[in-house]
Amino acid sequence: MGKRIGTQSYLLDSKPAIISAASFVGDKEGKGPLGNKFDVICRDDTLGLDSWEQAESRMLESAVRLALAKMGKKPSDLDVVLGGDLLNQIISAGYAARELKSPFLGLYGACSTIAEGLSVGAMLSDGGFSALLACSASSHFSSAERQFRYPLEMGTQATPTAQRTVTGAGAIVIAPQSSCIKNKVFHNVIISGGTIGRVIDYGITDASNMGAAMAPAAADTICAHLKDNTLTPNYYDAIITGDLGIFGSEMLYELCKMKGAEIESVHVDCGKLMFSQEQNVNCGGSGCGCSATILCSHILPMVESGEYSRILFMATGALMSPISTLQGESIPSIAHAVVIERNML
Amino acid sequence: MGKRIGTQSYLLDSKPAIISAASFVGDKEGKGPLGNKFDVICRDDTLGLDSWEQAESRMLESAVRLALAKMGKKPSDLDVVLGGDLLNQIISAGYAARELKSPFLGLYGACSTIAEGLSVGAMLSDGGFSALLACSASSHFSSAERQFRYPLEMGTQATPTAQRTVTGAGAIVIAPQSSCIKNKVFHNVIISGGTIGRVIDYGITDASNMGAAMAPAAADTICAHLKDNTLTPNYYDAIITGDLGIFGSEMLYELCKMKGAEIESVHVDCGKLMFSQEQNVNCGGSGCGCSATILCSHILPMVESGEYSRILFMATGALMSPISTLQGESIPSIAHAVVIERNML
Numbered sequence: 001m002g003k004r005i006g007t008q009s010y011l012l013d014s015k016p017a018i019i020s021a022a023s024f025v026g027d028k029e030g031k032g033p034l035g036n037k038f039d040v041i042c043r044d045d046t047l048g049l050d051s052w053e054q055a056e057s058r059m060l061e062s063a064v065r066l067a068l069a070k071m072g073k074k075p076s077d078l079d080v081v082l083g084g085d086l087l088n089q090i091i092s093a094g095y096a097a098r099e100l101k102s103p104f105l106g107l108y109g110a111c112s113t114i115a116e117g118l119s120v121g122a123m124l125s126d127g128g129f130s131a132l133l134a135c136s137a138s139s140h141f142s143s144a145e146r147q148f149r150y151p152l153e154m155g156t157q158a159t160p161t162a163q164r165t166v167t168g169a170g171a172i173v174i175a176p177q178s179s180c181i182k183n184k185v186f187h188n189v190i191i192s193g194g195t196i197g198r199v200i201d202y203g204i205t206d207a208s209n210m211g212a213a214m215a216p217a218a219a220d221t222i223c224a225h226l227k228d229n230t231l232t233p234n235y236y237d238a239i240i241t242g243d244l245g246i247f248g249s250e251m252l253y254e255l256c257k258m259k260g261a262e263i264e265s266v267h268v269d270c271g272k273l274m275f276s277q278e279q280n281v282n283c284g285g286s287g288c289g290c291s292a293t294i295l296c297s298h299i300l301p302m303v304e305s306g307e308y309s310r311i312l313f314m315a316t317g318a319l320m321s322p323i324s325t326l327q328g329e330s331i332p333s334i335a336h337a338v339v340i341e342r343n344m345l
Numbered sequence: 346m347g348k349r350i351g352t353q354s355y356l357l358d359s360k361p362a363i364i365s366a367a368s369f370v371g372d373k374e375g376k377g378p379l380g381n382k383f384d385v386i387c388r389d390d391t392l393g394l395d396s397w398e399q400a401e402s403r404m405l406e407s408a409v410r411l412a413l414a415k416m417g418k419k420p421s422d423l424d425v426v427l428g429g430d431l432l433n434q435i436i437s438a439g440y441a442a443r444e445l446k447s448p449f450l451g452l453y454g455a456c457s458t459i460a461e462g463l464s465v466g467a468m469l470s471d472g473g474f475s476a477l478l479a480c481s482a483s484s485h486f487s488s489a490e491r492q493f494r495y496p497l498e499m500g501t502q503a504t505p506t507a508q509r510t511v512t513g514a515g516a517i518v519i520a521p522q523s524s525c526i527k528n529k530v531f532h533n534v535i536i537s538g539g540t541i542g543r544v545i546d547y548g549i550t551d552a553s554n555m556g557a558a559m560a561p562a563a564a565d566t567i568c569a570h571l572k573d574n575t576l577t578p579n580y581y582d583a584i585i586t587g588d589l590g591i592f593g594s595e596m597l598y599e600l601c602k603m604k605g606a607e608i609e610s611v612h613v614d615c616g617k618l619m620f621s622q623e624q625n626v627n628c629g630g631s632g633c634g635c636s637a638t639i640l641c642s643h644i645l646p647m648v649e650s651g652e653y654s655r656i657l658f659m660a661t662g663a664l665m666s667p668i669s670t671l672q673g674e675s676i677p678s679i680a681h682a683v684v685i686e687r688n689m690l
Contacts, residue, residue: 002474089664089665107451199446320434321439327399332443
């Protein structure tokens with residue numbers, strides 16, 4: 001049985017296991033500092049399909065299939081797929097689920113999606129509702145740019161605060177610890193709890209400054225998590241955010257400091273890890289695929305190997321809509337956190 | 346603890362209770378056959394705000410507040426709000442959650458959203474993760490038309506298969522049966538299980554024929570539910586679909602018949618209940634708000650009073666995207682079902 005703790009957090013009594021994961025990324029991501037870690041690098045970001053949207057959906061579908069295939073499993077073995085992406089009506093996840101033919105729960109949390117999926121997935125597993133499930137999320141630079149900002153053909157120059165939407169998809173497989181599945185990719189990675197985020201809005205209206213929009217939500221969730229669990233930041237080997245980028249991370253430190261938490265020394269941001277300075281992406285990477293692929297292929301292996309023994313993983317989402325922005329609304333954000341640990345048993 | 350059963354279904358051991366609900370609808374819905382049942386009828390579908398999108402969000406927020414207020418509760422008493430709507434980036438739910446300030450899980454299941462929310466909400470409650478949560482969904486005729494079809498100013502004529510997106514929002518409050526909350530609106534309504542839908546696509550490409558797009562998903566989920574639980578349709582007093590409308594309901598009967606299930610005699614469709622023939626809406630109502638408001642204000646009271654002792658409630662969603670339709674894709678759909686019963690204890 002699960003347990004609520006404080007105002008936003010929960011503990012998972014059974015501590016469900018993360019047993020596999022897989023990641024697909026685009027060419028530019030493959031040329032970044034983590035390039036050698038991802039499972040598949042797609043040099044052509046259309047995957048030879050007719051549209052970027054179709055390519056993104058295919059990456060999401062393929063990530064789920066690959067995460068399962070690593071253990072000799074198939075989509076038909078899944079009790080449920082949780083998934084989402086940045087596109088209107090989450091078409092990447094929807095069309096992927098059509099091909100996977102598994103029971104499907106569609107999520108929208110913008111770039112927080114993989115953490116929302118892990119949260120719900122871990123709770124469903126703990127509650128006895130699933131023997132095997134997958135959480136998935138994707139984003140694609142080209143499909144996101146034309147939906148949220150400008151047609152790529154315009155060649156618009158990015159502002160200094162802009163982050164580059166990552167082309168990538170990640171899938172994570174969760175099962176009860178007692179599951180006797182063979183050939184698990186990870187044997188020692190568990191989820192022990194988490195904190196469900198609130199929608200926070202500090203009035204940012206600049207669609208090229210996602211870090212500033214999301215930092216307040218990240219600070220809110222981190223501080224709620226620490227308070228609910230009566231912890232200090234250094235309880236964790238790392239507090240890992242999704243895609244605040246360089247500027248958003250600075251804001252996060254300030255906001256946490258104002259609330260009495262000093263997190264800079266343990267903070268890692270996936271948006272800062274994805275690209276090198278030489279790749280000319282201003283403030284870093286963003287998008288559902290940023291934190292999803294880095295979690296799958298960089299962070300989870302570090303927990304498995306013992307480099308990290310306990311982390312707070314928190315993806316952050318800007319719930320930005322071109323429609324509401326045109327109507328004068330600001331950009332609200334949300335951040336969900338899960339506690340991922342190395343199983344010491 | 347929950348229990349998986351068959352390929353897509355689950356049983357809820359603790360049978361969480363539905364303890365309150367509230368509905369907001371627009372003027373045309375208020376003039377329909379169920380007009381006297383809804384909590385609030387908004388004669389001006391802008392609610393005096395600057396846009397239909399803002400009005401829809403306000404209706405969603407207000408429905409949650411009202412469902413809580415009926416029991417003397419506030420949004421701050423909630424462990425989590427689950428919500429979604431039809432708009433890009435689910436802005437109605439997102440901005441509502443910003444005002445409610447509760448932990449928030451955003452869902453996208455198009456018109457199946459309220460059933461997806463009830464499914465996840467009931468599982469979280471059963472798993473011990475919530476003492477009080479709300480599930481919510483909304484739609485708005487005017488915001489949906491311009492996003493999915495044509496600007497209203499064009500005065501486009503509806504086709505014979507078209508359904509009218511319902512302007513409305515519904516919110517349902519779930520708590521463990523043992524909860525000692527005073528002034529519960531419903532004392533005898535419980536959720537005992539459900540079936541998570543798969544994404545089904547029969548190749549429909551006509552955005553004015555949602556019933557045809559969704560009927561295959563409805564048939565798939567109903568038949569999976571019956572098979573997983575070894576039941577026949579007349580086990581239920583009613584099998585209630587969200588918004589198949591007149592044409593979609595006919596398709597559903599045929600599709601179920603082909604799979605060996607005769608459901609016509611127990612079938613009820615919210616899309617057919619919302620408007621009268623005189624209201625000139627072709628095939629009936631649709632939208633997240635259609636099934637959500639009718640569930641809140643018509644069906645749940647019937648379960649409470651004993652008119653229904655056991656129903657299968659299943660909202661159906663067309664995962665339609667103007668972008669993917671323009672790219673030549675067909676409209677995939679999904680349907681999630683929950684078993685709602687009168688508590689005989």
